[in-house]
Amino acid sequence: MPVPAYSAAAVRAAEQPLLDAGRGESLMRTAAAGLATVCRRELRSARGRITGARIVVFAGPGSNGGDALLAAANLAHRGAHVTVSAPLGRLHAEGRRAARRAGALFLDSAADVETAAEATAAEAAGLAAEADLVLDGLLGTGARPRLDPPLSTLIHAWQAAARRRSVQQANTGQRSTSHGASQIVVAVDVPTGVDATTGECGDVHVRADVTVTFGARKAGLHLPGGAEVSGRIEYVDLGLDLHPSEDGGPPLDGWPSLEGQPSRESEAASGPEVWVVDDVDLRDWPRPGPHDHKYTRGVLGVIAGSRQFPGAGVLTSLAAVHAGVGMLRVQGAGTVQDAVVARAPEVVTTPGRVQAWTMGSGAPEPHDMMEFLSEAIGTGTPLVLDAGALALLPALLSVATSPLPSCTVLTPHAGELTELLTRIDDEAADLDRGDVESDPVRWARRAAGLTGAVVLLKGHRTLIAAPDGRLWAPTPGPPGLATAGSGDVLAGLVGAALATGLRPDPTDDPAGSAAALAALAVILHNRAGRFARSASGIVEAIAAELAEIEHVGPTGTGRGDTHAR
Ligand SMILES: NC(=O)C1=CN([C@@H]2O[C@H](COP(=O)(O)OP(=O)(O)OC[C@H]3O[C@@H](n4cnc5c(N)ncnc54)[C@H](OP(=O)(O)O)[C@@H]3O)[C@@H](O)[C@H]2O)[C@@H](O)CC1
Ligand SMILES: [K+]
Structure with a gap:
């Protein structure tokens, strides 16, 4: 926990x-x-x-x-x-x-x-x-x-x-x-x-x-x-x-209240501000129960990569497969589907029901995403929106008749968050990347409040903000994670976590559950990246990391509790 x-x-x-x-x-x-x-x-x-x-x-x-x-x-x-x-x-x-x-x-x-x-x-x-x-x-x-x-x-x-x-x-x-x-x-x-x-x-x-x-x-x-x-x-x-x-928050003492977020003034200052997520928490990574089959275990839909960048689709998809989804459906460009199936024959390419979507890594065609996005918003299907899907978000928010599903996770880096905020936040028209980098908590919370989605702001110290202002702080990963394609892998892992972790029961704190699962995905990504030299290396290490945690528990970590003697 x-x-x-x-x-x-x-x-x-x-x-x-x-x-x-x-x-x-x-x-x-x-x-x-x-x-x-x-x-x-x-x-x-x-x-x-x-x-x-x-x-x-x-x-x-x-x-x-x-x-x-x-x-x-x-x-x-x-x-x-x-x-x-x-x-x-x-x-x-x-x-x-x-x-x-x-x-x-x-x-x-x-x-x-x-x-x-x-x-x-x-x-x-x-x-x-x-x-x-x-x-x-x-x-x-x-x-x-x-x-x-x-x-x-x-x-x-x-x-x-x-x-x-x-x-x-x-x-x-x-x-x-x-x-x-x-x-x-x-x-x-x-x-x-x-x-x-x-x-x-x-x-x-x-x-x-x-x-x-x-x-x-x-x-x-x-x-x-x-x-x-x-x-x-x-x-x-x-x-x-x-x-x-009891209800997990939203305790926001210490920061000015932001538009769209509850003020803390009338509440007792007793709730946590931040949930600290460490390697030991990977024990909570969702795993199949004895009676699960591929559908109940969680089906993830992926639209990632393009004819120009098929590799991003392969990385996102393989990350999800190695992380243990029940089934993976890859939609979008045929080139990407062929490349993914060649590496993972268990992946299906026919349309059908999914329990979560990951979209946007590697510049997929906007119309491919839009086709499934409107439907997902209508049905409340959990979403992970990365890169190209984030660019669609302002238009989507302005035309959507329903809010984003409450288990939506946006995965921008500082540049993408800046771009998003300048387009949806009247007060942030002049925001630049440096502003976001120097106050990531404020801007991640701002974007979460305005979009109604969980915002996972990628960086050396990745930070996750829920729309009500709660924060999750996964311990930081190795510097080697800053490599091309690393973000595509993370998007696949977050998708896998939502597809498998939000079932079988609907949760009474959907945003909190999505944020906590996203934090676990960050930790898994960090661990898999410990010895990897490339995004492909991270993907290859995922299954081994999960197996190690299952059998011997996470090593070399601890909460640092000191007992006075
Ligand atoms: N309470 C408990 O049960 C336990 C508490 N514990 C310990 O107590 C700590 C809190 O102690 P604390 O309340 O005495 O405050 P503390 O941080 O030592 O400073 C207060 C003094 O500093 C002054 N001062 C403040 N800012 C200043 C500034 N910028 N520049 C200059 N001066 C400044 C301030 O002056 P004043 O504002 O009154 O003018 C006042 O004199 C806590 O962190 C933990 O270590 C543990 O023992 C476990 C049990
Ligand atoms: K001190």
Whole structure:
């Protein structure tokens, strides 16, 4: 099952009853113990032991700093040399006492005198650049958006000093840290400067190797922006009463409400913002039951490729066959049908009923798609619309008498999404690809809201938005997936997932089900692409990946849950 990630507001709301009941300190001790466990593990794996490790703690004035100080005290008791920099002067009282008692050294802080603060920042930055481990406990879920001096000065100076050290190390062969390996940056709850809800990164922000997050996964750690700078996510459970709402959403706290989407204002801020989908979730890939036959297992119709580009049709179709559809019907260009049947004789080319369609990869003739699209819209057949089919969408939306089927998935890349939005969204007439790439969450949600379809926005970090604003964030795939035809394979996989996964019972959350299945298709595509050098290689690996997961389970993945010891 995908796991939910929440907004900062939802987490704070869930914490409040426990704080009111006087359990704040015990929560913090659990959080800090989990944090210390992760730090010890990191130090042991980098340098073999904790004794003698040089640790710099950046501690802010709130509980985030408190977590960092308590964890640092634990590490100091085990022989680490801990130096604390408190750029804002104020510190969590219990955390400061614990760190002092454990022997931590505190740098002078005089944040109220600008020049002194700058001198302290330079000293702290220099020490941090040479440390084995830096703990970022500046700000957590209580952060206000902008980072100003002295916080921005400190982070900036540290990152510049760390860069200088590594250049120096490369030039002279000198060791940068006490064990020669590169420095480990551990963010407490969320890297400072990253919005815990939206993942938006400020001009200055921390880049972590590991983020240890408490109580609930924070949405921003799994969304574009935050996900790139949070490193590995380790999760420490605090037993908060935070659970996905019964009907699955639509909780959109943290983003402005978009036209066509429900506003969150009147709802309790307790639902997940994002569903995080990982390799382990491939266990949910739809499989045939003992009584299934080819029709109940799911028939997928494909219209992909053209006389000019028959290969796209072959890739889309073979991907679906290897992913385990009950039957595949290929319509459209005869050249494509012949090429597909030559590779997969089980494919049929006669028209007939299908449980889902994948259309548009490889520039099929528009009239071939239109013929089946209008019928599919009338019957509510799930659709996957890629490339050429996306180009038809504005015209289709303007003439269709019914909305798109609620299990429709659009699979644009940033350029195609830009093109679509400029044609259907009056407010996006001047949108360019760069705008979409710099705020993919906003624009994917916008397109989903306007079309009523699930939008799977392809990219390094593929993102899926439902029309009501819910998001699914599959873990990213290998860079090798960026190859010609890779998108055609994905369209086939999403189609196969819808054709086989939405049966036999109709679902009461069709868009959510389609989005979750699309996310599984992304994960399967990622895994199949691990060792592949071409789109054909991805197709060939699909069946083996599914067989491996069925027999031994997904390997090398996990949710990163940390248990405090
Ligand atoms: N609650 C719980 O049950 C548990 C919580 N836990 C931990 O608590 C963290 C949340 O703690 P928190 O609420 O104290 O907020 P935190 O992020 O430390 O910052 C607040 C301080 O920073 C200041 N400040 C803010 N923005 C600023 C800016 N841009 N620039 C400068 N200053 C800024 C702000 O100042 P103010 O806004 O008041 O002026 C205030 O002084 C959470 O992430 C987790 O780590 C765990 O221990 C587990 C149990
Ligand atoms: K932090």
